[in-house]
Amino acid sequence: MKSNALVMEAPGELAHREIDVPEPGATDVLVDVELGGVCGSDVHMNGGGMDLEFPVLPGHEFAGFVEELGEDVAADSKGEPIGVGDPVTVVPGIVCGECWYCNNVPGRPTTCENRDVYGFLNVDYRQRLHGGFSEYVLADGRASIYRLPDGMDVELGALAEPLAVGARALERGFRPGMPDAREGFGIGKSVAVQGAGPIGLLTIAAANAAGAGQILAIDAIGERLELAERFGATDTVNFGDFDGEEELIRGVKELTSGGVGPDLVIEAAGVPAAVTQGIEFVRDGGTLVEVGHYAYNGETELNPTRLVQKDLNIYGSLAYPPNEFETALSLLDQLDGEVPFDELFNYRASLAEAEAAYEKQAAGEAYRATIHPGGV
Ligand SMILES: [Zn+2]
Ligand SMILES: [Zn+2]
Structure with missing residues (x-):
């Protein structure tokens, strides 16, 4: 054959x-x-x-x-x-x-x-x-x-891989896992996802299923943000609507509880500048998960003092352990019909x-x- x-x-x-x-x-x-x-x-x-x-x-x-x-x-x-x-x-x-x-x-x-x-x-x-x-x-x-x-x-089976990437990135944000003390992500907490491409959209669906209270989708393409809402985003931020980075940061923070910024930011855009922005979006003592730069897309400037001042948790997320496919298939099954995969x-x-x-x-x-x- x-x-x-x-x-x-x-x-x-x-x-x-x-x-x-x-x-x-x-x-x-x-x-x-x-x-x-x-x-x-x-x-x-x-x-x-x-x-x-x-x-x-x-x-x-x-x-x-x-x-x-x-x-x-x-x-x-x-x-x-x-x-x-x-x-x-x-x-x-x-x-x-x-x-x-x-x-x-x-x-x-x-x-x-x-x-x-x-x-x-x-x-x-x-x-x-x-x-x-x-x-x-x-x-x-x-x-x-x-x-x-x-x-x-069977077609949804081809989404198990990218959904496993997104679900694992979200689960990185769960650590150390005391959401009641606002350490680690949990029920009712806020997450911002930078980039509403496939990984970002699937991460949004996973966050919604995991009980997120607020999910902000951040992108520059209106059509993608509309789809993000149908995947479970509660708020959308089109960064093309803002005049400069400072305004954008203020705009994201204003949408969250206390105006302090989301508990968790997941960078799924794969654009170096998004990492620098993500560090500013996330609230002090919060978590940033970097998943978008699987491939080398260039570099960005990073001010180490901001990491200290904000007492941040920053995690990288590479792919997933194999059994994350079990999580992904379970999510696809649960959300099928609700999320337009x-x-x-x-x-x-x-x-x-x-x-x-x-x-x-x-x-x-x-x-x-x-x-x-x-x-x-
Ligand atoms: Zn892939
Ligand atoms: Zn080995």
């Missing part, structure tokens, strides 16, 4: 190849891919912003149906029975289980010194199909696989039209352009 697959031969050079589908080993799962989302990091990779071993099989946000199971696979990573034909999604990050970090910091699998991520690997990696923009993906036994909740549209998929392409999907995503004209190897 062959699989049509998108291959990034080098940055800016997308090609199509027919690749032999390997026979699944005892712990492998062969997935018939329904769709894969084109992420900001895919665009970044295509633009030459990532130091990878090309040619690469891209695509790390995907979902599909089990085509074939290795003889030892009876359950998904949650322990739920799994069978041929079941809709699934695959956690792209895989850890080695052997390095110092795997042994000593097990709660932070992204610190693994040998972490591999499907969608970012050389075509020959372990002789497996591991890019989501392909008719088939062969997930190896070390990968976490999750069956989608009963009744869920499907509106994120506003540009659909077949595998043959993959280049156009990359272009739409790069131009900011799609929330999540999707590639459908089986056809649109």
